[in-house]
Amino acid sequence: MYKLNENNSIQRLSDNASIPISEGNRDYQQFLQDVKVNTISIVEGADIISPDYVALRTGADGYASTGDQLGMIAEGGTTHSDHVASVKSAFPKSNTGSTTVDDVPSWVQTAADAVPLTIV
Amino acid sequence: MSLSKVNASLVNEISKKNLIINGNFQVSQRGTYTSATSLTTSSVYYLDRFKSKCDGVTGTITHKVDQSVNGKITDTVLLSSTSTATGRLETLQIIEDIQQFKGQATSFSAWVKSNNANARIVIHTDGSNVQTSSTTHTGGGAWELLKGTVTNATNISNMNLYCGIQAAGTGNISGVASGDYFEMTFLQVEMGSVSTDFKHRSYGEELALCQRYYCETNNLPNGSLRASGYAGGGTTGGFTFDFPVTMRAVPTGSWTNGQTLYANNGAAASVITTLGSTSASVTSSDINLIWGSSYTSNSIAFYTGAFSAKTSFNFDAEL
Numbered sequence: 001m002y003k004l005n006e007n008n009s010i011q012r013l014s015d016n017a018s019i020p021i022s023e024g025n026r027d028y029q030q031f032l033q034d035v036k037v038n039t040i041s042i043v044e045g046a047d048i049i050s051p052d053y054v055a056l057r058t059g060a061d062g063y064a065s066t067g068d069q070l071g072m073i074a075e076g077g078t079t080h081s082d083h084v085a086s087v088k089s090a091f092p093k094s095n096t097g098s099t100t101v102d103d104v105p106s107w108v109q110t111a112a113d114a115v116p117l118t119i120v
Numbered sequence: 121m122s123l124s125k126v127n128a129s130l131v132n133e134i135s136k137k138n139l140i141i142n143g144n145f146q147v148s149q150r151g152t153y154t155s156a157t158s159l160t161t162s163s164v165y166y167l168d169r170f171k172s173k174c175d176g177v178t179g180t181i182t183h184k185v186d187q188s189v190n191g192k193i194t195d196t197v198l199l200s201s202t203s204t205a206t207g208r209l210e211t212l213q214i215i216e217d218i219q220q221f222k223g224q225a226t227s228f229s230a231w232v233k234s235n236n237a238n239a240r241i242v243i244h245t246d247g248s249n250v251q252t253s254s255t256t257h258t259g260g261g262a263w264e265l266l267k268g269t270v271t272n273a274t275n276i277s278n279m280n281l282y283c284g285i286q287a288a289g290t291g292n293i294s295g296v297a298s299g300d301y302f303e304m305t306f307l308q309v310e311m312g313s314v315s316t317d318f319k320h321r322s323y324g325e326e327l328a329l330c331q332r333y334y335c336e337t338n339n340l341p342n343g344s345l346r347a348s349g350y351a352g353g354g355t356t357g358g359f360t361f362d363f364p365v366t367m368r369a370v371p372t373g374s375w376t377n378g379q380t381l382y383a384n385n386g387a388a389a390s391v392i393t394t395l396g397s398t399s400a401s402v403t404s405s406d407i408n409l410i411w412g413s414s415y416t417s418n419s420i421a422f423y424t425g426a427f428s429a430k431t432s433f434n435f436d437a438e439l
Binding site for chain 2 (some may be wrong): 005018019027
C-alpha cells in the first residue's frame, strides 16, 4: 500500500519509506509495477489538512510578534485588546481542524499505464 | 618518461579497472552482519552494492573480516544453506557503467571457497540475454580462483554478476544440502579476455563509490546525531542533509529509529514520532519530521541523546 504526500513524494506504508517521483528510482519503478498489477486501489491520496485554531492564531495571519504587541500595549488605549479580540474572533476555539483524504490524481494511472509490465 | 610511455601506462591502468564495487567487502554501511543473518527469498541489500537471497532452501549470510585468502588478508562474505532441497544461494551486483563493455571481451573472476561443486559466478546480460558461467569450484573446501570470459553483444542493456551455489544459467540446482556454503572475495569484472589480479582500492575510495548508491547519516559508532533545522509550524519541521557524493538517482529516504530522536527549540524537547517525508535531489535531501509538541519557534535543533542503538536517515539509489 502507498500514500501520496503533499510534497511530490510517495509513502510506502510497509516501512514508511519516502519514495521520490523520479523515473531513475527503483522503488518508484516498483510503485508503478505494483499499481499496474494491483490497480490504483493500493494508492491513497494525499491528506488535506485544515489547521486548528491554535495553529491559525499562532500562524502568519494570527497574533502579531511579541515586539509589536508590546508596542501596542505601550500605546495604551484599546489597540492591543482589539488586536487580540480580532484574532480570537477570526479563529474561534470551535475550529478544531480536520484532515480529509484527497482523490488519487490521474497522473498515477497514466504513469503506470506507460511502463511495460516487468516479469520478476 | 616519454609521452607514449605515460599513455601506455594510463591505458594499462584503465584496462585493469574493476567494474565491481566493494569486491572485497570492505564497506557495510547498512549494518553489521558479522553474525549469521537469515536470507529471504527476495533479494535484500546487506553489504554495500550486493543483494543476496535464497531460493528453495533457507540460508544465512555472514560478513567475515580479516580472512586469509591466497596469501592476503581480506574481508569475505559467506552464504550458508540451512536446509536440504532443490534451490540456490545467490549474491548479485548490478553493474551500472556498461557502455564501455558493449561488443567487448569481458573477464570476470573471484576467489571462492565451497563444499559444493555447483559453486560458480555467472555474468548475465540483458538485451542479448546471455548467461556465462565461470569455471566451477571443485567443492573441495579450499580457496580457488574462479574465472570466466564473455564477448558481449553490442545491444546489452544491463550486466549483472551472480555469485553462489547455482546453475550455470543462474537458476536452482538439485541436491543443495544443509551445511553447504559459498564464501567469496576479490570479485572483479574487467575489460579484456584475460583476468588480472584483483585491483585493490582504499576504504575511502570504495566508500565514495558505494555512496553513489546508498548513504546515511546516523548516530554511530560513538557520537550523537545532531542537526540544526526549522519548524514548519505546529508539530512538523526538519533539516537538510547534503549527500557526501552525488547519488545515482533521486533516492528513497527512510528512517531507522533505534535511539530516541528529539527536536528542541531551546525551551523544551519533543520526541520525534514519524518521518513525514524526504524531499530530495541527487545532491541533498530535506528531511521532514513530525513530533509531539507544537513549536512556534523557527529554529530547531535535532539530536539523539545516546548511541546504544542505531538511529539513521537512509538514502537508497541502488539499481
